[in-house]
Amino acid sequence: MKTILTLIFVLFIGVAAQAQNDAAEVKVETISMSIVSVTAKQEVVLKKDKAVARLYMFKNSKITKELTFSTKLNKAKLA
Incomplete structure (x- = not known):
């Protein structure tokens, strides 16, 4: 029973983490350079x-x- 509840809890946390709204994508200005x-x-x-x-x-x-x-660390120690 405990394992089933743990599995459901982990799945719930995973689904909740993926359901977060990300910020809008920021467009990056590209610079063209000649070779x-x-x-x-x-x-x-x-x-x-x-x-x-x-x-x-x-x-x-x-x-x-x-x-x-x-x-000294290379030498074997007696047990």
């Missing part, structure tokens, strides 16, 4: 600098240690 096509080419300059990247071969290097850090 301008501009094609600008940018020249790409290639650099001929030779940069050297370091390769760390040892596990104990500073960078690999700092990149593989772990926080």
